[in-house]
Amino acid sequence: MRVHDKKLGADGRVDQASFMEACKSDVYMTRKNDDGAPLKGANSFTEGQAKDRALSHGLTSVADLKKDGDGIWRGSAMQDGKTVQIAVDYKGNVVPQTAP
Incomplete structure (x- = not known):
């Protein structure tokens, strides 16, 4: 998530809604090299x-x-x-x- 500049909650954790949103926007997908x-x-x-x-x-x-x-x-x-x-x-x- 740091690579995509996504912030964690104040407790340093990702809640389920944030995780699901990150999944939908391909935050966890490995990018192919140029x-x-x-x-x-x-x-x-x-x-x-x-x-x-x-x-x-x-x-x-x-x-x-x-x-x-x-x-x-x-x-x-x-x-x-x-x-x-x-x-x-x-x-x-x-x-x-x-x-x-």
Whole structure:
């Protein structure tokens, strides 16, 4: 929900009505990457926002994110029990690549 800038209640929880509304507006759907991603460009995401996008794509243990000279956040994460290198571009595309 943070990726879509949806706010939680004061108690930090999502009530059923808010959850159902979020489902109807596809808040929980994973977005498909744009062709050619990751894309170079001026990236205004903070490290936390880039991490949120990676987590929303089902990646876990996101770590060591650093923005490179092309404006792409790069780091590591876990996907299906394996370590992968990830890239998060200025459009929010999340691209995992199996680590060697």
